[in-house]
Amino acid sequence: MNTKKLTINVSPHVLSPVDSRSMMKDVIKALIPALAAALYFFRLAALGVIVSSVAGCLVAEYALQKWRGKKIRINDLSALLTGILLAMVLPPALPVWMAFLGGVFAISLGKEIFGGVGHNIFNPALLARAFLMAAFPVALTTWVKPITLDAVTTATPLGLEKFDHIITSPVTLFFGKIGGSLGETSAVALILGGIYLLLKKVIDYRIPAAYMGTVILFSLIAREIAPDKFAPPMFHLLAGGLLIGAIFMATDPVTSPVTAKGRWIFGAGCGLITMIIRTWGGLPEGVMYSILLMNALTPIVNKMSRPKRFGVRKRKK
Amino acid sequence: MKKLTFKGGIHPKYCKNLSKVKPLREAPLPHVAIVPLSQHIGAPNKAVVNKADEVEEGQIIGKNDSFVSSPVHSPVSGKVLDIKEAFHPTLGMTSSVFIERSENISSKQYSFTQRNIEEVSCRELVSEIKNAGIVGMGGAAFPTHVKLSVPDGKKIKTLIINGAECEPYLTCDNVLMVQKTKEIWEGIKVLDRILHPKKIYIAIEDNKKDAYLAFQKIFEGASGEIMTRTKMVLLKTKYPQGGEKQLIKATSGKEVPPAALPIDIGFLVQNVGTAYAVYEAVYCDKPLIERVVTLSGDCLDNPGNYLLKVGLTIKEIIEKGIISLKEEPKKIIVGGPMMGTSQIGTEFSILKNTSGVLFLSERSARIYEEDVCIKCAKCVDACPVDLTPTEIAKNVKKGYWDKVEEQYVSDCMECGACAYICPARIPLVQYIKEGKLAVSKKKKI
Known part of the structure; x- marks a missing residue:
């Protein structure tokens, strides 16, 4: 036997088959139903936004890493995922060059400037959407009707609720066929993806559970106080970006807490901020800002929520 | 039945079927046994034999008078070739005794002698265990007699017999529990006599149902005071279920404080292999000179569980054809793949705490470059x-x-x-x- 070929290193000597790339791949797989729904409802417009957003991300990733003389990491799929996630939170009628610009922004100022994958503070896709929202407010709030793609006439269910007090039925929200961003159309497609991610253990249940739980609790209490002024919990849960936010954005590992308790706090914080903005804010939707704000708090949440030391009893009061 | 467990942990690929079904196999005796003088945690042993001495099987060849130490015995009868540094699988070079077995002396037979341990004092039982050189066989190699000597003011309330064997690949405890159930039970009774705990738990993971059933079978119809205190515990298969602190947490819900020992909260954990060694020492007057070792891994043609002499080198195991390699291993690991130590060669011996030796190919011992943390938690x-x-x-x-x-x-x-x-x-x-x-x-x- 040739003992020179033997490898020596620190234990453990076996590794889980799941690596970072396979986790990214699973998230992309989980987005397939939502992508299909977006393409079905918004046809070529959706395709244009998806392709240009992804292209923006990949081009920026390649160019920046080449320029900085770093290893090209396009193969780790994180830029591709950011591109898809960004497209999911953009309106279908958005000019493709804006989507492309958003992709470039997400990777360059959302990720690479912090040192690349694993180092960013904010969710890159949401940061890029916040930038586009500030730069092109009209384009970012112009909605089209599903399938026919008629412009202008359609507002989102949240807009209808906020400004006109019209509640879209949960059934319509569940299957889609509503105005909104690409990924906001069909709740069922997002839920399917979420179940897949939970089963594959790519995401942890705590953040979505805390997020949705807080939203439900908040709207129940609000309904209790003023039943005609507030929408029911089911509406808040299914409308707008809540599901894509709770399942795909807030669970982004890099920008959410690592401790179990911290994930509860993070999710609850997102839920609370979302509902405050939806209820009292000038905007109909608050998911994006809630997650970005909680992203900023993640380091503090991590510090505050360290697990109790094993074997040390809780102090009796 | 409720399966007990702890918080956290992982579910690695267990690969236990490679060696599990195989019955215990005897292996040829070593030609030259290389016996490291110290095979325990504690004060190092000094050689008590000299070069060219004739030694008998079971004769003490290394010891230390300090309490926290454990003597080492000659595994064969023969001649001391040399006492010099040799490779130890976890400590590097350590002083070892090289013994050439003489072909014309047949190995000793250790037969069971009936005795009533109730009439033997605890102190005497502990000293028999000490003289037999018994150490924790689950891996730590802490001298068993030290663990059994409970300091004044402390009391063992619960004795846990650890049959979890949570490391992938390893099945040595599993076969022992299935094939030597009665003997292990007798060993447990000796431990009970010494410690008289209020409760005895025999804890086994649910991927070793055969072992669980084997114990249940000997308990059927069994009576006596000890049976009222003994309980079988089925654990969820999860790594590291067999860790002392995890085992205590799973069976009782109690947490051992940091830097404290189980004894501080009234617990004592003993491996099933150790219980078996205690039986052999007390009833058969046999020192710890051989043990069951799992030889496994995807590079082996004939993985299985072997009864091997302490001091037998892996090199000899391969040369004698006890195992055959079907491909070049990328890693040789002493112990399990989770906590074991990778080796630079084959010139190391089976020790008292060697539970397994694994021969893994590049496919199963996966070697990767470090990437960036994505804080997935x-x-x-x-x-x-x-x-x-x-x-x-x-x-x-x-x-x-x-x-x-x-x-x-x-x-x-x-x-x-x-x-x-x-x-x-x-x-x-x-x-x-x-x-x-x-x-x-x-x-x-």
């Missing part, structure tokens, strides 16, 4: 002692030793669950070891 969720491995590793890299200490790096038992699960392939255990070392050095200054 899988390590945090997997840590059975509630640490935050990703942050500890980050602080070790930066040399922030105060922070490393604040994050209780010393509580880590290096089970490897975090590094196993890490999707970025960060060698977390390596960083944590580095952190522990730096923190303990800092404390000394």
